[in-house]
Amino acid sequence: xxxxxxxxxxxxxxxxxxxxxxxxxxxxxxxxxxxxxxxxxxxxxxxxxx
Amino acid sequence: xxxxxxxxxxxxxxxxxxxxxxxxxxxxxxxxxxxxxxxxxxxxxxxxxxxxxxxxxxxxxxxxxxxxxxxxxxxxxxxxxxxxxxxxxxxxxxxxxxxxxxxxxxxxxxxxxxxxxxxxxxxxxxxxxxxxxxxxxxxxxxxxxxxxxxxxxxxxxxxxxxxxxxxxxxxxxxxxxxxxxxxxxxxxxxxxxxxxxxxxxxxxxxxxxxxxxxxxxxxxxxxxxxxxxxxxxxxxxxxxxxxxxxxxxxxxxxxxxxxxxxxxxxxxxxxxxxxxxxxxxxxxxxxxxxxxxxxxxxxxxxxxxxxxxxxxxxxxxxxxxxxxxxxxxxxxxxxxxxxxxxxxxxxxxxxxxxxxxxxxxxxxxxxxxxxxxxxxxxxxxxxxxxxxxxxxxxxxxxxxxxxxxxxxxxxxxxxxxxxxxxxxxxxxxxxxxxxxxxxxxxxxxxx
Numbered sequence: 001x002x003x004x005x006x007x008x009x010x011x012x013x014x015x016x017x018x019x020x021x022x023x024x025x026x027x028x029x030x031x032x033x034x035x036x037x038x039x040x041x042x043x044x045x046x047x048x049x050x
Numbered sequence: 051x052x053x054x055x056x057x058x059x060x061x062x063x064x065x066x067x068x069x070x071x072x073x074x075x076x077x078x079x080x081x082x083x084x085x086x087x088x089x090x091x092x093x094x095x096x097x098x099x100x101x102x103x104x105x106x107x108x109x110x111x112x113x114x115x116x117x118x119x120x121x122x123x124x125x126x127x128x129x130x131x132x133x134x135x136x137x138x139x140x141x142x143x144x145x146x147x148x149x150x151x152x153x154x155x156x157x158x159x160x161x162x163x164x165x166x167x168x169x170x171x172x173x174x175x176x177x178x179x180x181x182x183x184x185x186x187x188x189x190x191x192x193x194x195x196x197x198x199x200x201x202x203x204x205x206x207x208x209x210x211x212x213x214x215x216x217x218x219x220x221x222x223x224x225x226x227x228x229x230x231x232x233x234x235x236x237x238x239x240x241x242x243x244x245x246x247x248x249x250x251x252x253x254x255x256x257x258x259x260x261x262x263x264x265x266x267x268x269x270x271x272x273x274x275x276x277x278x279x280x281x282x283x284x285x286x287x288x289x290x291x292x293x294x295x296x297x298x299x300x301x302x303x304x305x306x307x308x309x310x311x312x313x314x315x316x317x318x319x320x321x322x323x324x325x326x327x328x329x330x331x332x333x334x335x336x337x338x339x340x341x342x343x344x345x346x347x348x349x350x351x352x353x354x355x356x357x358x359x360x361x362x363x364x365x366x367x368x369x370x371x372x373x374x375x376x377x378x379x380x381x382x383x384x385x386x387x388x389x390x391x392x393x394x395x396x397x398x399x400x401x402x403x404x405x406x407x408x409x410x411x412x413x414x415x416x417x418x419x420x421x422x423x424x425x426x427x428x429x430x431x432x433x434x435x436x437x438x439x440x441x442x443x444x445x446x447x448x449x450x451x452x453x454x455x456x457x458x459x460x461x462x463x464x465x466x467x468x469x470x471x472x473x474x475x476x477x478x479x480x481x482x483x484x485x486x487x488x489x490x491x492x493x494x495x496x497x
Contacts, residue, residue, distance in 0.1 A: 015182070
């Protein structure tokens, strides 16, 4: 049985992939939010828009 | 209140619906709530008695819940198209309507996913999708893509909200306690420095580019739920792009409906004007033309090939028991848009509203005609199947649409309807937000 066949036909592997995709997205988006907010620590004059 | 910070015209316009609630708002909310309750009661009966209370039976195992699922995921395209594509192409006039569009995506996806749960019958078995999930199944492709799209859309909706949350936190000092807490938490300590804005705009631009192919993938994968089976008229390579075009088409129509109602209720005429109606109206007309092309291609190819199983289904649509729905769909999706939108005077709030209501109904019919006729005439040795939605299904469908409107309305009672910083940015750069016969509130320069 080839690895490809096993990956797409084994019960539970698909569900695991879904969970991993969701977790990765949540972590990436959380880190991106942190990155934006860390921009406030950079020493610059306050923007007039806010 | 004298201790309140001074507000600009834009801020007063945007803050006003958050601060004041009219009797009309409560009445609309109550009416929608009653419809949602009706749907919830119908669902409770279905949960107790099983799917036998629906019109579903062999060979028609998908009915209007699946129609609703395809329809709701389709209209979710509105946010991506209007916001992401127009952002990438730097269309300045989009700024006052992007949030209205983005919110549709988030709520429509929620309602789409809800339809699957309703259709499952045994909702307690939902986790089996993960526990026994195999990537061989297109259903799992759907689960993955729609989930990822939903997370990304909510993130994309949230990003431009951050500066607005900070503004509400700082400028609406007399807000109720729960609102102050909410705005403070969601502002994430935003200070509004130039570097924060630079990073925010960069990330929004990247997300816009990421979301366009993601949305296209989602609607393609939804079409593959049908296309990967051997049912007559489903097993077709045209389904992917056909679904994408239908999604954009219905998404713009729903955007027009919400945009027009909110514009009127919350007096946004100075920010949402002729320019948005004219340009978006042309886009809706173009999508109608694309939709006609795909519909013609689908039916002509089937007719010319004349494969018996497919002809059974196509004949039922064009000439048989489904023909009133089919020709009604043609009128609503093709005749009405062309009769009104080709004229400049038709691309007004009233004209586009009429066309949009027509298109939303027409596109729901289109989804119905994709799902049901093929199942009534399968390749298997069945007699012609009959599907008649029951009152339970009707109630749940009406309740779902009411829930979409209710969530949407509630969202804009809590959050600003426009990204104020983006609208101000457009004014600062001299872009015209609105071209109107009336005096525009933003000072436009010719651009």
